Amino acid sequence: MLPVLVVLLLATATTAQPSPPAPCGTLDLTSPLTQHCFPEDGSHHFVCCTGITLPENAHSPHGNYNPLERVIRAASNHSNYSWCTCSEEICEQQLGGTVTWNMQGLGWRGYLPRQSGGGNTVA
Secondary structure (H helix, E strand, O other): HHHHHHHHHHHHHHHHOOOOOOOOOOOOOHHHOOOOOOOOOOOOEEEEOOOOOOOOOOOOOOOOOOOOOHHHHHHHHOOOOOEOOOHHHHHHOOOOOEEEEEEEOOOOOOOOOOHOOOEEEEE
């Protein structure tokens, strides 16, 4: 009976859903503004973006206006503006930040998690 229990525990551990591997820069994960970040199932907002450029970001499709600026400033610290995003592209191209970690694995492109088959890995 004990070997069966050990196997079941190991299987559960290896199939567990992703969770944040580490803090995300200065992002306050206890803030009401960040409760959507890094859900247990890794279904969205699974990228930790740090070193965000505010407010002047020439790469933003919104010009120098970033619609997330207010919440990023409120939920993180000016020493290292940080946020959770749905893709590495949003972090790098829209927010001018650096991907610190990705619950789906660094290099996972797209806004859907691996389980859905909705992205691809950049070589």
